[in-house]
Amino acid sequence: MDAIALLKADHKTVEQLFRKFEKAGANAHKLKRKLVEQMVHALSVHAAIEEQVFYPMARARSESLKDEVLRSLEEHHVVKWVLSELDELPPEAERFDAKVYVLMETVRAHVLEEETTLFPEVKKALRPQELRELGALLEKAKQSAPTHPHPMAPDTPPGNLVAGAVSAVMDMGRDVLRAARRKATTRVREVTGRAMKVPKPQVSEYETGDAASH
Numbered sequence: 001m002d003a004i005a006l007l008k009a010d011h012k013t014v015e016q017l018f019r020k021f022e023k024a025g026a027n028a029h030k031l032k033r034k035l036v037e038q039m040v041h042a043l044s045v046h047a048a049i050e051e052q053v054f055y056p057m058a059r060a061r062s063e064s065l066k067d068e069v070l071r072s073l074e075e076h077h078v079v080k081w082v083l084s085e086l087d088e089l090p091p092e093a094e095r096f097d098a099k100v101y102v103l104m105e106t107v108r109a110h111v112l113e114e115e116t117t118l119f120p121e122v123k124k125a126l127r128p129q130e131l132r133e134l135g136a137l138l139e140k141a142k143q144s145a146p147t148h149p150h151p152m153a154p155d156t157p158p159g160n161l162v163a164g165a166v167s168a169v170m171d172m173g174r175d176v177l178r179a180a181r182r183k184a185t186t187r188v189r190e191v192t193g194r195a196m197k198v199p200k201p202q203v204s205e206y207e208t209g210d211a212a213s214h
Contacts, residue, residue, distance in 0.1 A: 002131035048145035080149035
């Protein structure tokens with residue numbers, strides 16, 4: 001898969017998550033929390049591979065793309081701040097939905113700009129074989145990319161390459177702990193739920209109408 005196709009596929013995946021969120025009911029807190037966690041993961045990885053691989057290449061191959069890349073980096077910065085706030089925000093919070101809708105508006109505008117301006121210019125600047133090679137690099141970068149947002153970390157090489165590697169390790173541990181906590185919470189609910197189901201007491205004959213015959 002070439003680089004443009006890979007990045008567009010990422011955009012499509014995120015848009016599907018957005019639409020599922022928009023269709024979720026007002027009180028579908030559990031579903032919304034799950035969708036936001038998926039958004040955080042998908043957008044964090046996507047932003048990282050663009051910043052580590054795609055944007056530096058685009059800027060190196062065409063000086064005219066410098067301003068476009070810089071705008072894209074600033075849009076990423078805004079998105080990562082919102083993601084960092086949503087990452088730990090409970091879905092019942094008053095501003096949870098509002099933050100998600102701001103996130104969606106920002107990302108959709110960013111995607112439109114990339115797909116109508118940046119991607120076509122990059123496609124002109126690179127040969128098909130180069131795009132395929134770049135796609136392979138992006139796919140490889142996904143394997144070690146941070147899975148959570150780090151808005152204060154560098155977003156250009158070489159700083160982001162070092163910071164990204166450290167963040168990825170931290171995020172891996174964070175994801176494991178979160179999964180363990182969720183599993184433990186589910187287990188507690190299952191156990192306490194069973195404990196609350198008190199067996200129905202046996203009714204003696206003296207507590208029924210038969211008692212009158214004695």
